[in-house]
Amino acid sequence: MISPRRHAVFLLACFLLVPDAHAWGPDGHRIVAELAQRHLSPAAEAQVERLLAPEHTCRLADVATWADDIQDDPAQQSLWKATRSLHYINFRDRQCHYEPPRDCPDGHCVVGALDHYVAVLGDRHQSDEARREALKFVVHFVGDVHQPLHAGYRDDKGGNTYQVQFEGKGSNLHRVWDSGLLRSRALAWQDYARQLDARGPVALPPASAAPYAAWAEESCRLTRDIYPDGHTIGAPYVQAELPLAERRLREAGRRLAALLNRTLG
Template identity: 85%
Template sequence: MIVLRRSAVFLLACFLLVPDARAWGPDGHRIVAELAQRHLSPAAEAQVERLLAPEHTRRLADVATWADDIQDDPSQQALWKATRSLHYINFGDRDCDYQPPRDCRGERCVVEGLAHYVAVLGDRSQSEDARREALKFVVHLVGDVHQPLHAGYRPDKGGNTYQVQFRGEGGNLHRVWDSGMLRTRGLDWQAYAQRLDALGMVALPPATGAPFAAWAEESCRLTRDIYPDGHTVGAAYVERELPVAERRLRQAGRRLAALLNRALG
């Protein structure tokens, strides 16, 4: 079981290594959630609606950014500090082979975070509040683990310290991936989700080993090729990499739906 309390020294060490915990940006997370919502089983959809009723919503997209939003809520600072490192994973090298003692010390990474919250969500003996919180974390962390720069191996804090020029402005590669490239479509998140859903069922790599670790390894392998030459993100880069980002969104949505159908069906 994940121990959510850590000493102040441990937390400080995590902050020095952590990439920006926000992945995909709000639109990307809502797209993943909406894609999943459209493919829930009737039983799972009923459970989602029941769990989210106290949040005054029935839709996964409405809670998709909650796990990031708590960092700006003074009343949720303890939870944010305890869960911040669950949004990402730092692999040891470009082999992208998940080794828990090295890559997820103390179970403080997105792989083990997902395992923990999926278990809570599916445990009917847990309180409704605990399962509701778990649902919100699961929706968000599935998105996070599919964002390549939340599962990299380079010492650049998930691309946050890798500076680039994009559309005539300076920034970093993480921001380009979490929202910059997606915005080039000129779509709001609802229209974007509709566009991606209309493409049909996305292909998934063959399942091997523990699924959450495999998803992180997929993201890690993608980071080998997404760093632009010359620190400039131009039209050719977007043309090549935007389909990759969109495929990850579609895969995240499909896998989130399947995960919720199993846990709540």
């Protein structure tokens, strides 16, 4: 069992980490959550409903952005500061090989965060409040680790300092991947999720003994090829990269459903 004291130490240690990079935009996170919701087992769905009932919802999409939203809640500032650096991982080179002591010291990265909060979520000795918070973090962090620029190796803060022109405006590569690519479809997130789900199950590589690290390594390897030639992003880039972004959403949704079915079922 993970003790409250260990949980507090885990959070406080995160104050020492570097500033965060934001995640998929709200639509991306809600799409991942909705894709997972559609494939929950009856047992897992019942547990999700029970845990979320005090927040007057029963759907994962309604809490998918909570881990980002707390930055704007004055009452949640200590939690935001303690967890803001758990949304990503910094690899050291393009080989993208995960080495915990180097890339995630003391578990302080998105891989370590998933290890921690999945354990809390699955621990029936924890309070419902602790497990509800863990559920919200897990839903969000599974989305984060599938956003390629949340697991990069370049010295540009996950593309945040890589300036680009997109749709005639100044932006950065991270923001384009967070929301710009998805916004180009001009779909409400609910319709987008329905369309992606209608494509059927996405093919996944064989399961790993360390799945969260494997997902991060996948994202890192993808960043090798998603930087544009130059700093202007036009229609050819969107046409080439949007299918990859959509595939990562589908992979995240399928994996989140499997994780929750296993942990809560």
